[in-house]
Structures are given as structure tokens and as C-alpha cells.
Amino acid sequence: MFREPLLTGRAFLVVEDEYLVALHLCREIEDAGARVVGPVSGIDDALRLLEEGAGDLDAALVDVNLHGAMSYAVADRLVELGLPFAFLTGYDCRSIPSRFGGVPCFTKPCRDRELLAFLAALPSGEPRDEERAE
Known part of the structure; x- marks a missing residue:
């Protein structure tokens, strides 16, 4: 099915340990015109990617439970970098610590339209917190 690209020129980090879920997320994001960074399935890999190229990212989708961690x-x-993100989880979103109370949470299986609408609604090209301080 042909779709008007909603996310052209944008880049999103996908942190997801379930292969088929990650594959589906990446396909949906790419079909909407964006570039996917990753996917990565572990905490260390996600942190490494953030250190190497967070300035190129528009946002991230992060699975709450990665191989039991x-x-x-x-x-x-992501909060320190001022980079918007959403949690993905197969559990109850209310189990996420209160310090992340303002972070959107999508229960898996996620509705593609809702996820893409969230990503499309994020500001693009906005200066990050550390860029504002300079």
C-alpha cells in the first residue's frame, strides 16, 4: 500500500530485542521516509550508538525490557541529551518509574498509525539542550 512519506529526512533510533518486532518497526519507519539507526537489541549497543551519533537523531523508540534487563x-x-523518545512495552506502562512520567509509552503490539503519528508530531531539527547552552 502506497503512503505519503511522513518522516522524510528524519532519523530514529530503534532499541528492540524482539527480532520480528524490530523488523516491523524499522520497515514502517523507513516506509514513512525516515532513516533507522539500529535496530539494536541491548543496552550497551544503544548507549554506544547514542554516544557516536545522537546529534543526527530526531528521536528514539525504546523497548523497556531488553533480554531481561x-x-x-x-x-x-536520552533525557540527558534532550532527545525525545517513547517506550515500547509488553507490560503495563504504569510499571515505568515515575521519573519518566512525561514519556509516551506504547503497549505492544503497537498500532502503526499511532506510532508514526507520534514520530511525525515531534519537532524536527530543534536544537538539543546541550546545543542551546552554547
């Missing part, structure tokens, strides 16, 4: 270190780093 909670991805909150990745979320904390």
Missing part, C-alpha cells in the same frame, strides 16, 4: 539507563541518557 530494564532499559532505563538508555532512557536516562
Whole structure:
């Protein structure tokens, strides 16, 4: 099915440990015109990618549970970088720590339209917090 690209020229980090879910997310994002960074399935890989190229990212989608480890270190780093993100989870979104209360959370299986609408609604090309300080 042909779709008007909603996310042309944008880049999104995908942090997801379930192969088929990651594949589907990447395909949907790319079909909407964006570039996917990753996907990565572990905390260390996600943190490494953030250190190497966070300035090129518009946002991230982060699975809460990565191979049995909670991805909150990745979320904390995204907050520090001022990079918007959303959690993805197969659990109840209310189980996420309150410090992430303002972060959108999508329960898997996610509705593609809702996820793409979230990504499309994010500001593009906005200066990050560290860029504003300079």
C-alpha cells in the first residue's frame, strides 16, 4: 500500500530485542521516509550508538525490557541529551518509574498509525539542550 512519506529526512533510533518486532518497526519507519539507526537489541549497543551519533537523531523508540534487563539507563541518557523518545512495552506502562512520567509509552503490539503519528508530531531539527547552552 502506497503512503505519503511522513518522516522524510528524519532519523530514529530503534532499541528492540524482539527480532520480528524490530523488523516491523524499522520497515514502517523507513516506509514513512525516515532513516533507522539500529535496530539494536541491548543496552550497551544503544548507549554506544547514542554516544557516536545522537546529534543526527530526531528521536528514539525504546523497548523497556531488553533480554531481561530494564532499559532505563538508555532512557536516562536520552533525557540527558534532550532527545525525545517513547517506550515500547509488553507490560503495563504504569510499571515505568515515575521519573519518566512525561514519556509516551506504547503497549505492544503497537498500532502503526499511532506510532508514526507520534514520530511525525515531534519537532524536527530543534536544537538539543546541550546545543542551546552554547
